[in-house]
Amino acid sequence: MAIDKRLQDAINRQINRELWSAYLYLSMASYFDFKELGGFAAWMKEQAEEETAHAERLYDYLIDCGVRATMQDLETPPAEWGSPLEVFKETLKHEKKVTALIDNLMDIARDLDDKKTVAMLEWFVKEQEEEEESVEKVIKKIKNAGDDITRLDNELGERK
Numbered sequence: 001m002a003i004d005k006r007l008q009d010a011i012n013r014q015i016n017r018e019l020w021s022a023y024l025y026l027s028m029a030s031y032f033d034f035k036e037l038g039g040f041a042a043w044m045k046e047q048a049e050e051e052t053a054h055a056e057r058l059y060d061y062l063i064d065c066g067v068r069a070t071m072q073d074l075e076t077p078p079a080e081w082g083s084p085l086e087v088f089k090e091t092l093k094h095e096k097k098v099t100a101l102i103d104n105l106m107d108i109a110r111d112l113d114d115k116k117t118v119a120m121l122e123w124f125v126k127e128q129e130e131e132e133e134s135v136e137k138v139i140k141k142i143k144n145a146g147d148d149i150t151r152l153d154n155e156l157g158e159r160k
């Protein structure tokens with residue numbers, strides 16, 4: 001099955017963005033681990049793994065289409081934040097950016113009337129909704145926890 005070059009390039013770019021998301025979340029995990037917030041760190045590591053899985057899903061899709069993924073540069077992610085709340089606010093901002101990228105991919109696929117790619121991207125649209133929701137939940141929990149972040153740290157460590 002062939003794929004339009006414009007869409008192939010855009011999916012390649014998305015693979016890079018998903019891997020960069022993993023890179024960003026690993027950076028956040030190491031910020032938390034260093035502060036001995038192992039639960040927050042575990043949550044971020046799990047998130048990083050999910051992002052790598054997203055990249056692999058797109059990678060497999062390109063192979064399905066008879067083309068291949070090509071790896072590109074990953075820029076250095078941020079490394080310092082003022083508080084756990086700040087980290088999760090940035091996470092939400094980042095996920096919203098990714099949602100916009102997925103929407104843009106969807107627009108290209110629809111423009112080209114590429115139904116197979118549209119169907120593949122539906123999964124990502126749903127996934128983005130879930131990701132934004134789960135990050136919003138953590139933000140709420142951090143706000144409710146106030147100074148007692150230890151209990152929330154234990155709770156987040158149970159993710160999976």
Ligand SMILES: [Fe+2]
Nearest residue numbers: 018021051054
């Ligand atoms: Fe993702």
Ligand SMILES: [Fe+2]
Nearest residue numbers: 021051095131
């Ligand atoms: Fe994500």
